[in-house]
Amino acid sequence: MTDAAQPDVETAELFTEQEIRTFSFDIPQSTLLHTFAEELAAIGGPQAPGAKSKAALAAIELKFSFSKDQCELLSAYSDGLVSVLIFDGLQKISDASPPDELPDQTSLENRSDVLCLAARNQILLKLVDNRAFAYDMDNDGKLVRLVANFKGGGLTRIPAEPDIKELSSHSGLALGPHTEAPYRCAINAKDGHSPSPSSLILSALWNPSLEPTRVIPLPPILEKIGITNCLALTTGSFQFTRSDSFVRGKGEDGHNVSILEFDDNVGFAARFNSYRFSVNGNASRFVKTAYAALCQGVREATPIEYTLTQESALLINNVRALHGRDIIQDNRRVLVRIFGLSKFSSPIVISEDPLRLQG
Numbered sequence: 001m002t003d004a005a006q007p008d009v010e011t012a013e014l015f016t017e018q019e020i021r022t023f024s025f026d027i028p029q030s031t032l033l034h035t036f037a038e039e040l041a042a043i044g045g046p047q048a049p050g051a052k053s054k055a056a057l058a059a060i061e062l063k064f065s066f067s068k069d070q071c072e073l074l075s076a077y078s079d080g081l082v083s084v085l086i087f088d089g090l091q092k093i094s095d096a097s098p099p100d101e102l103p104d105q106t107s108l109e110n111r112s113d114v115l116c117l118a119a120r121n122q123i124l125l126k127l128v129d130n131r132a133f134a135y136d137m138d139n140d141g142k143l144v145r146l147v148a149n150f151k152g153g154g155l156t157r158i159p160a161e162p163d164i165k166e167l168s169s170h171s172g173l174a175l176g177p178h179t180e181a182p183y184r185c186a187i188n189a190k191d192g193h194s195p196s197p198s199s200l201i202l203s204a205l206w207n208p209s210l211e212p213t214r215v216i217p218l219p220p221i222l223e224k225i226g227i228t229n230c231l232a233l234t235t236g237s238f239q240f241t242r243s244d245s246f247v248r249g250k251g252e253d254g255h256n257v258s259i260l261e262f263d264d265n266v267g268f269a270a271r272f273n274s275y276r277f278s279v280n281g282n283a284s285r286f287v288k289t290a291y292a293a294l295c296q297g298v299r300e301a302t303p304i305e306y307t308l309t310q311e312s313a314l315l316i317n318n319v320r321a322l323h324g325r326d327i328i329q330d331n332r333r334v335l336v337r338i339f340g341l342s343k344f345s346s347p348i349v350i351s352e353d354p355l356r357l358q359g
């Protein structure tokens, strides 16, 4: 590396630091959050009718206990100006150590500790004015998704390892940098499709080998590739392949989509998936150069690695940051994920309680 390149590296690091913020709960605050999460879990968790208003009330109550700095941090995320918000200082949900083999998906989904983690995630989303939701065509229409190796592809084979591995969070495969699908639009519904999730929030039930989740904030990359390339990424010159997490027969490939869009509220919003997107063959030279520059920027970025436990949650701004992970090493790893919809998003609503959107 030349000396001349050094200031750029430092600027990028500083930039990244501003994008990743930590909200630390003190003990009384985390005790209160835990109580609300247990109450929400007791009625069935985020999927239950009434969970939505209960989570909203819990968030209001919690905010009374927050300092001015804490409130400002939540506002910054709510306003779309932060890539990642780490919540730490949270209470452990249960001491139960993982069994030797991963239980089946349905029995895991109904566990009280899973419902409690999901409920806590729903309340945390509400603290940043995000509503928990599901798409009709993804994750079987359910709000809570368990991220675990149910379908094989991890470092260690599972008992019924299939030949063809699904490239989704239900497999053990490494997942390259991506934002969450759907990819038609990022903020406002378009052509009958709701926007991408505004946020995703993850916590861990079990993570015995302390396997990290990786996040790459986009602002330093976009700054690096420059204005002409960014403008080229706003053209509808890209295509993507269908996600493996979609319900059978629903959801499809997409053509003529953009990667970046300008938005009056949040500045820019992105959609990208390093293993599903490509540039149209007939796109202009400028667009192809821009796509190559973006891919290179993503490849060269140093991801932030965060290791989830029950005592933390990772909130990722899905229109401002990419995330991914390595191949799963310990098949007992289970994360609990929910999508959030920001105050700026305008989706196509199918049902209000629980919130379900047309994907």
Ligand SMILES: [Fe+2]
Pocket: 169, 178, 179, 180, 323
């Ligand atoms: Fe993902």
